[in-house]
Amino acid sequence: GENVEQHPSTLSVQEGDSAVIKCTYSDSASNYFPWYKQELGKRPQLIIDIRSNVGEKKDQRIAVTLNKTAKHFSLHITETQPEDSAVYFCAASPPPEDSGNTPLVFGKGTRLSVIA
């Protein structure tokens, strides 16, 4: 089955700097890669996702890149702000028609701290 590794487990950056979180996956059939943000005391929420037919997707200060050959994808946050401080989870999933009963597989999370 799918296995997702996420690095680093913790990350501290100065406000205004960029932050990068990386994930690798094992199942080459996976084609959907969402990222979730979980603020302290709140639920995980989807912030951006990418499908394997594109290599990069951007939404304001956040972007995700995908390298299918190397089986890794990354979250990039530019001009970080204190409100970006949270735990970020990556996930991977095979296509619905191939997945059978396989749900999203999550990484172990990265705790990002943005220091003002």
Place this chain on the structure above:
Amino acid sequence: ETGVTQTPRHLVMGMTNKKSLKCEQHLGHNAMYWYKQSAKKPLELMFVYSLEERVENNSVPSRFSPECPNSSHLFLHLHTLQPEDSALYLCASSHDISYEQYFGPGTRLTVT
């Protein structure tokens, strides 16, 4: 943020008690999930239901018993829990398995 709701939000129970957690989704989704979130295992998948059928049980102790009476409701029945079961229990739903999941606010469980 009312697509997936969970009750209660906080629960304190003794090891001999029986309690139930409830999850309800208003999104018309077909799949529902229970996760345990603790410091040691950030997002530990417990159970998956698709169209009210259980499709995954990740070696969860029998003191946790899920129930899915319809596609909108999911329960987690608890009995004779251990202190190490104290955690945040998150419910989620998705259109179908492998699609993006929407999480509820969680139930903070403390076992004394």
